[in-house]
Amino acid sequence: MRRRAIISLTPLIDVVFILLVFFMLATSFMESRVLDLDIKKSGGAGSMTGAMLVELRKDSLRLSGHLLSEDALLNKLGARFNEMPDQKVLIKPEAGVPLQRAVDLIDHIAAKGGQDVSFVSGTGNR
Amino acid sequence: MAFGKPHRRPPDEDQRVLPLINVVFLLLIFFMVAGQLTKTDPVKILPPESFSEKDPGESQVHILMTADGDILINGENVAPTDLTPLLVNLIQNREKKTVHLKADGNTDATKVLALLEKIKAAGADTVKLLTSEKIPP
Numbered sequence: 697m698r699r700r701a702i703i704s705l706t707p708l709i710d711v712v713f714i715l716l717v718f719f720m721l722a723t724s725f726m727e728s729r730v731l732d733l734d735i736k737k738s739g740g741a742g743s744m745t746g747a748m749l750v751e752l753r754k755d756s757l758r759l760s761g762h763l764l765s766e767d768a769l770l771n772k773l774g775a776r777f778n779e780m781p782d783q784k785v786l787i788k789p790e791a792g793v794p795l796q797r798a799v800d801l802i803d804h805i806a807a808k809g810g811q812d813v814s815f816v817s818g819t820g821n822r
Numbered sequence: 823m824a825f826g827k828p829h830r831r832p833p834d835e836d837q838r839v840l841p842l843i844n845v846v847f848l849l850l851i852f853f854m855v856a857g858q859l860t861k862t863d864p865v866k867i868l869p870p871e872s873f874s875e876k877d878p879g880e881s882q883v884h885i886l887m888t889a890d891g892d893i894l895i896n897g898e899n900v901a902p903t904d905l906t907p908l909l910v911n912l913i914q915n916r917e918k919k920t921v922h923l924k925a926d927g928n929t930d931a932t933k934v935l936a937l938l939e940k941i942k943a944a945g946a947d948t949v950k951l952l953t954s955e956k957i958p959p
Binding site for chain 2: 789
């Protein structure tokens with residue numbers, strides 16, 4: 697058996713451990729995804745015509761002013777998308793609605809086949 | 823190497839730590855290859871979950887919005903009054919006018935929309951809302 701080298705392994709382990717800890721702390725495994733956001737001004741009439749307006753309130757949903765449950769609303773939109781795949785949908789959240797709910801609604805509408813979903817600003821509450 | 827044979831003298835220090843080094847090296851390589859080094863946000867933000875599978879792509883303008891509605895642009899806190907001039911300044915000179923917006927899932931949606939309007943007004947072509955992956959049921 698050959699003689700051990702003069703350099704011992706302990707400093708190597710030290711360095712490797714430090715590198716390991718660095719990579720463990722600095723890497724993230726959470727991959728981000730994105731959602732394209734689009735917003736229409738509530739005043740601009742041109743882009744709004746023919747669009748379906750979904751009002752997202754704290755405890756209810758309204759489609760073009762009619763109070764509906766989420767399932768009924770999604771089914772109605774789904775039926776509409778079957779006839780007109782490029783039907784525009786506008787979402788108007790009420791103040792106090794968390795962003796997660798708005799994103800969920802977009803997801804559900806997209807799952808029904810909605811291709812053109814955008815937000816509308818404006819605080820006008822009826 | 824004579825495995826199995828009884829050692830006449832106890833193995834020296836180096837040989838005892840070799841398996842340890844093997845494991846640590848493997849872990850190190852795993853973290854280097856599998857993880858991605860990302861800049862951590864100066865504030866805690868939990869982006870909304872979404873089924874969207876779009877890749878974020880590149881962007882030079884990163885805007886953060888905390889659950890309380892505070893706004894940070896490229897890591898620095900911005901007062902609401904300075905927002906528009908700063909945005910215009912940042913966006914106008916870029917070739918690709920893409921903005922990444924990372925907002926907390928609990929932020930008031932109307933606040934996000936107000937910010938979105940300002941970003942669009944400042945000249946951004948596309949605004950991408952960062953989301954985290956949601957596993958389909």
